[in-house]
Amino acid sequence: MKAALVVPPVRDFYFTPQRAAFLGVRTLAMLLKERGVSHAVINGVRQRGRREPLPGSLAHLSPHVGKKNFFGNFYRFGVTEDNLAAQVREYGADIIFITSIAFCYAEEAMRTADACKALMPGIPVVVGGPGPSVYPGYYLRNCAADFAVTGEAEHFMEGFPGDLRSAPGVWYREGDILKHTEAPETPCSFRPVLVPLHESADTAYYSTMITRGCPKRCSFCPVWRQFPGFRKAAADDIGEMCSPLMGSAKKVHINFEDDNVTLDFPWFHNVLETVRRCTGGNFSFSMENGSSFAVLDEEKVRVLKEYNVRQMNLSLISANPDILAENRREKGTGAFEEAVRLLDRHGIPVVAYLIAGLKGETRASVMEGVRFLERLPVLIGISAYYPVPGIEGYEDRSFFDAIPPRQCAGSAFMPWHDIDTPDLVDIFITSRRINLGKQNMSSLNIS
Numbered sequence: 001m002k003a004a005l006v007v008p009p010v011r012d013f014y015f016t017p018q019r020a021a022f023l024g025v026r027t028l029a030m031l032l033k034e035r036g037v038s039h040a041v042i043n044g045v046r047q048r049g050r051r052e053p054l055p056g057s058l059a060h061l062s063p064h065v066g067k068k069n070f071f072g073n074f075y076r077f078g079v080t081e082d083n084l085a086a087q088v089r090e091y092g093a094d095i096i097f098i099t100s101i102a103f104c105y106a107e108e109a110m111r112t113a114d115a116c117k118a119l120m121p122g123i124p125v126v127v128g129g130p131g132p133s134v135y136p137g138y139y140l141r142n143c144a145a146d147f148a149v150t151g152e153a154e155h156f157m158e159g160f161p162g163d164l165r166s167a168p169g170v171w172y173r174e175g176d177i178l179k180h181t182e183a184p185e186t187p188c189s190f191r192p193v194l195v196p197l198h199e200s201a202d203t204a205y206y207s208t209m210i211t212r213g214c215p216k217r218c219s220f221c222p223v224w225r226q227f228p229g230f231r232k233a234a235a236d237d238i239g240e241m242c243s244p245l246m247g248s249a250k251k252v253h254i255n256f257e258d259d260n261v262t263l264d265f266p267w268f269h270n271v272l273e274t275v276r277r278c279t280g281g282n283f284s285f286s287m288e289n290g291s292s293f294a295v296l297d298e299e300k301v302r303v304l305k306e307y308n309v310r311q312m313n314l315s316l317i318s319a320n321p322d323i324l325a326e327n328r329r330e331k332g333t334g335a336f337e338e339a340v341r342l343l344d345r346h347g348i349p350v351v352a353y354l355i356a357g358l359k360g361e362t363r364a365s366v367m368e369g370v371r372f373l374e375r376l377p378v379l380i381g382i383s384a385y386y387p388v389p390g391i392e393g394y395e396d397r398s399f400f401d402a403i404p405p406r407q408c409a410g411s412a413f414m415p416w417h418d419i420d421t422p423d424l425v426d427i428f429i430t431s432r433r434i435n436l437g438k439q440n441m442s443s444l445n446i447s
């Protein structure tokens with residue numbers, strides 16, 4: 001049997017290399033290898049984008065695209081879906097797995113599934129990943145894929161290759177009816193993968209994810225609903241994952257994709273020590289998806305610095321205590337400022353994130369957060385709120401049947417609650433202007 005693991009292109013205003021790790025696909029590749037199944041990753045994503053017309057689903061942004069400090073163009077990052085399907089046919093796959101890295105990119109995965117089915121009607125097509133996990137029925141109703149898989153690859157692969165209709169967490173069609181098997185609620189064990197991203201003249205960049213699930217319960221987040229229990233990779237598995245780094249000719253930089261690795265700090269300290277051992281200390285790291293500021297203290301920050309953290313991305317979410325309480329965030333601006341000042345004393349740069357557009361937020365309340373961050377030694381990151389099927393307030397997934405998935409992206413700046421698109425865009429532009437001012441000040445060495 002030959003399995004094609006297909007990564008569809010991405011259409012958006014921007015794309016960053018950190019988003020190109022496709023860790024789920026690499027995990028599936030590892031599990032197939034363990035089972036002796038021949039496979040190939042056919043990656044349709046390219047870092048350089050080709051301009052495409054703004055889709056109708058984003059027409060509300062046309063008055064803003066091209067404004068100073070906003071997005072300039074809409075792009076396709078990667079080959080076309082037809083080209084990708086032709087590559088799959090050339091490989092001669094017996095089964096096709098297509099990843100959908102987020103519900104907002106469902107269209108690219110569904111178009112890829114349609115293109116594959118048009119060229120290879122007899123070959124089973126399976127869509128999986130974070131998108132199908134939150135709303136599998138949407139994919140099966142809107143494209144020609146045969147199966148949509150929810151949950152963790154380890155569970156799904158338990159009986160593979162076998163009858164996919166009896167694998168856990170699988171959705172399929174029987175006539176016009178959608179049927180499915182239950183995804184197990186018990187957490188599975190997992191082994192992390194380390195994915196090379198790109199290399200500069202002196203540094204090799206990698207990405208990994210060393211936890212599953214999350215013990216926190218932020219209302220806007222699908223992670224804790226999707227992955228039962230909070231699990232951390234075992235020390236031996238971390239050691240095995242890092243062993244190829246031994247003797248690296250270049251400096252190593254690892255981005256931990258998790259946004260909760262600092263919650264169990266002694267465990268994370270051991271992880272960093274393992275990386276240090278394997279790289280001979282010639283390494284640095286980052287946590288692009290953010291880390292909790294609430295757990296930081298002098299000793300932990302000293303450890304982060306000692307192991308060469310490059311930057312801390314901290315999510316304040318909101319400066320409004322009521323909004324924070326509603327979203328089950330325990331600490332607010334006071335603790336945030338303390339953490340930022342502590343990191344600043346240790347010379348660690350900080351990017352601070354606010355979510356613009358949560359329920360109950362107004363333009364004025366988000367701008368209060370922006371003004372609070374303006375006076376701190378941080379750059380400001382604005383994430384426009386977007387819902388994902390199944391999160392709090394969006395448990396009824398049929399709500400998404402009438403909404404183009406592309407509107408469920410932060411870059412869509414949709415007015416989901418009380419802030420309209422022009423105000424969301426304006427908050428974003430204002431924050432970028434503040435950042436540019438701060439960067440200019442620091443390049444002129446003015447404090």
Ligand code: SF4
Nearest residue numbers: 214216217218221223
């Ligand atoms: S801490 Fe991060 S991963 Fe955990 S629930 Fe909150 S947003 Fe999600």
